[in-house]
Amino acid sequence: MSLIPGINKVVLCLACCVVLTGCVKDIDLDQAEEIGLSPDINVDLLIYDVDYNDFYDATGTFQPIIKDVVRLEFLDDDYIQDDLTEVEFFFSHSNTFPQEFSHTIRFLSNAGVEQLSIPYTIAAGSSGNPEITEHTEPIEEAQIHLIRNSIQMEVTIEAHSPPTSGELEFASTGLFKFDF
Amino acid sequence: MRCWPLITFLFCFSLLSAQNKPLLYNVDDLPQSLMLNPGTQIDFIGHVGLPFLSQIHFSAGTSGVSLHDIFRNDGTNINTRIREAMHSMTSYDHFTANEQVEIISLGWKLDKRNYLSTGIYQELDFFSYFPKDLAILVNEGNANYINDTFDFSQAAFTGEILTVYHLGLNHKFDEQLTVGVRGKLYSGIFNVESTSNTGTFSTITTPQGPNKYRHIVENMDVLVNTSGFASVKDMNVQNATAELLKRSFFGGNVGLGLDLGLSYVVTEQFVASASVQDIGLMFQRDDVESYHYYGSYQTDGLEPLFPDSGSTIPYWDDFENQVKTNLVDKTYNEAYITWRPAKFNLAIEYGFGQAYLPCNYLTVNKVRFMNQIGMNLAGVLRPRGLVYAFTTYWDKKLTDKQRFRIAHTLDDYSLANFGLMYSVTFNKFNIYLAANNLLGFRNLAKARSTSVQLGLQMVFKDL
Numbered sequence: 001m002s003l004i005p006g007i008n009k010v011v012l013c014l015a016c017c018v019v020l021t022g023c024v025k026d027i028d029l030d031q032a033e034e035i036g037l038s039p040d041i042n043v044d045l046l047i048y049d050v051d052y053n054d055f056y057d058a059t060g061t062f063q064p065i066i067k068d069v070v071r072l073e074f075l076d077d078d079y080i081q082d083d084l085t086e087v088e089f090f091f092s093h094s095n096t097f098p099q100e101f102s103h104t105i106r107f108l109s110n111a112g113v114e115q116l117s118i119p120y121t122i123a124a125g126s127s128g129n130p131e132i133t134e135h136t137e138p139i140e141e142a143q144i145h146l147i148r149n150s151i152q153m154e155v156t157i158e159a160h161s162p163p164t165s166g167e168l169e170f171a172s173t174g175l176f177k178f179d180f
Numbered sequence: 181m182r183c184w185p186l187i188t189f190l191f192c193f194s195l196l197s198a199q200n201k202p203l204l205y206n207v208d209d210l211p212q213s214l215m216l217n218p219g220t221q222i223d224f225i226g227h228v229g230l231p232f233l234s235q236i237h238f239s240a241g242t243s244g245v246s247l248h249d250i251f252r253n254d255g256t257n258i259n260t261r262i263r264e265a266m267h268s269m270t271s272y273d274h275f276t277a278n279e280q281v282e283i284i285s286l287g288w289k290l291d292k293r294n295y296l297s298t299g300i301y302q303e304l305d306f307f308s309y310f311p312k313d314l315a316i317l318v319n320e321g322n323a324n325y326i327n328d329t330f331d332f333s334q335a336a337f338t339g340e341i342l343t344v345y346h347l348g349l350n351h352k353f354d355e356q357l358t359v360g361v362r363g364k365l366y367s368g369i370f371n372v373e374s375t376s377n378t379g380t381f382s383t384i385t386t387p388q389g390p391n392k393y394r395h396i397v398e399n400m401d402v403l404v405n406t407s408g409f410a411s412v413k414d415m416n417v418q419n420a421t422a423e424l425l426k427r428s429f430f431g432g433n434v435g436l437g438l439d440l441g442l443s444y445v446v447t448e449q450f451v452a453s454a455s456v457q458d459i460g461l462m463f464q465r466d467d468v469e470s471y472h473y474y475g476s477y478q479t480d481g482l483e484p485l486f487p488d489s490g491s492t493i494p495y496w497d498d499f500e501n502q503v504k505t506n507l508v509d510k511t512y513n514e515a516y517i518t519w520r521p522a523k524f525n526l527a528i529e530y531g532f533g534q535a536y537l538p539c540n541y542l543t544v545n546k547v548r549f550m551n552q553i554g555m556n557l558a559g560v561l562r563p564r565g566l567v568y569a570f571t572t573y574w575d576k577k578l579t580d581k582q583r584f585r586i587a588h589t590l591d592d593y594s595l596a597n598f599g600l601m602y603s604v605t606f607n608k609f610n611i612y613l614a615a616n617n618l619l620g621f622r623n624l625a626k627a628r629s630t631s632v633q634l635g636l637q638m639v640f641k642d643l
Binding site for chain 2: 023024025026027028029031032034035036037038039040041042043044045046047048049050054057058066067068069070071072073090092094155157169171172173175178
């Protein structure tokens with residue numbers, strides 16, 4: 001019987017000590033302020049496929065420059081305006097025209113003011129042997145305001161002579177890096 | 181001392197896993213054992229709990245990561261640790277929190293065979309699997325996961341706050357068999373559930389064109405049901421809390437449930453018992469709002485057509501319309517039914533060291549034992565199946581007024597979960613305290629689970 005009061009005290013002490021002195025240590029909850037999300041998101045942008053007919057109007061007159069504008073409304077969203085840190089554009093052409101093209105991608109504001117222009121030359125290919133031209137355009141953090149100010153993407157293709165045959169395929173993606 | 185080899189044996193061969201108040205299960209002088217098994221053997225003739233204090237229960241667990249894993253102060257970057265933790269977890273890892281407060285608890289012996297117990301308690305229960313794919317997609321994006329599939333079905337969670345009104349009967353058939361039943365009326369305060377989601381998102385390479393990648397949402401069907409949320413979602417925290425408290429008593433949705441249990445004296449020393457709790461459902465009809473996202477869609481990008489005469493084509497508007505048509509986002513206000521997280525317990529106990537009446541050491545006090553060792557297998561039904569806990573324990577009556585229980589539980593959260601329950605009665609006033617995962621209390625930041633129950637009540641015995 002003399003053992004029981006002893007056990008009693010030990011149990012009571014253990015229960016109280018362990019539960020009541022339970023603590024949280026070796027952590028720094030202030031680090032919560034440093035928690036962020038940093039997703040890198042690859043998205044498709046524009047594609048097109050033009051042939052020589054696209055360089056002639058309905059009357060058959062040669063149009064050396066063809067262009068089109070696509071609004072990219074997502075560029076005006078909060079996550080772009082507040083949290084976008086870098087962008088890397090990737091443009092790829094597959095050309096079977098036996099001639100070069102001048103290609104320009106411009107990013108425009110809502111009012112149509114140019115923010116960023118990316119010109120380059122598309123190498124000539126040949127029928128059955130497409131020439132691949134790839135161009136990567138990194139936009140660093142210092143320039144990211146140019147993307148934030150943009151909402152339209154304009155594509156311009158300039159033919160230096162009237163094309164008679166061939167096909168030009170375009171693919172483009174953007175790697176958008178965020179820091180939320 | 182003869183019990184130690186058996187205890188060691190039981191500890192070594194405990195192969196299952198979790199947490200279901202094992203420290204209070206089959207404690208025959210605590211009324212709370214009736215809430216875990218309405219057919220348990222009891223040795224009291226009445227009880228009255230102190231309102232709001234007869235049981236305060238809190239448990240929380242995470243099977244994959246601890247607070248220390250994320251917030252440890254070792255000079256490394258916290259976002260790197262979060263990323264490492266995400267990759268170390270699986271979509272079957274889960275987070276759970278449960279809280280119960282007994283508002284009213286009382287019971288009394290009707291006759292030699294029947295004991296009636298009733299009361300009201302409030303419960304909060306939250307459970308979520310770790311949606312690994314979606315967490316990685318949000319945290320890291322898709323750039324490093326081209327040709328991988330992100331699975332929406334990994335998102336599965338339930339959460340509810342409710343008040344439970346219950347009435348139970350414990351009936352002793354004979355010296356061997358005791359059975360019990362408890363009817364429950366649920367009054368829902370808040371509910372959210374999203375359990376049967378499907379679909380995938382992927383970004384695949386397309387060497388044959390037309391673009392470098394293709395983004396594919398396939399067979400998406402994500403449904404989030406809520407009740408008690410729509411009316412408070414635009415309130416600030418204080419007003420929302422006040423509104424939820426107002427619903428605490430018959431303020432929201434209703435449901436019905438049942439607990440069943442039995443205990444059977446196999447031999448004088450062996451007692452087997454089993455129970456199921458919360459076989460019930462809630463009819464969510466009031467203040468319901470459901471958010472449904474479904475459909476399939478794929479895109480390679482926008483395609484300018486270089487129209488003549490400088491005309492413009494609303495490519496973006498067309499794209500948005502296609503997305504809206506194919507990936508539908510709808511909000512409903514339709515009633516739905518939820519099942520309560522049913523629980524079960526299976527246990528076997530071995531008693532030794534017969535107890536004697538305090539006034540007469542020569543008279544056996546029925547068949548009672550000062551020591552019990554037992555095994556308890558408990559489970560809680562969650563969206564993807566049962567979450568188990570296997571507990572082995574040694575229950576010791578120090579005197580007629582005091583007892584303790586030491587337990588070891590294997591569950592999804594810990595392999596070294598040692599718990600302790602201590603109960604003491606001063607005259608008829610009983611106090612009990614139970615805590616699981618005692619080793620974790622040394623530093624709760626490292627503990628992946630913890631559970632505490634404490635209570636104050638009057639317990640009347642017929643000595």
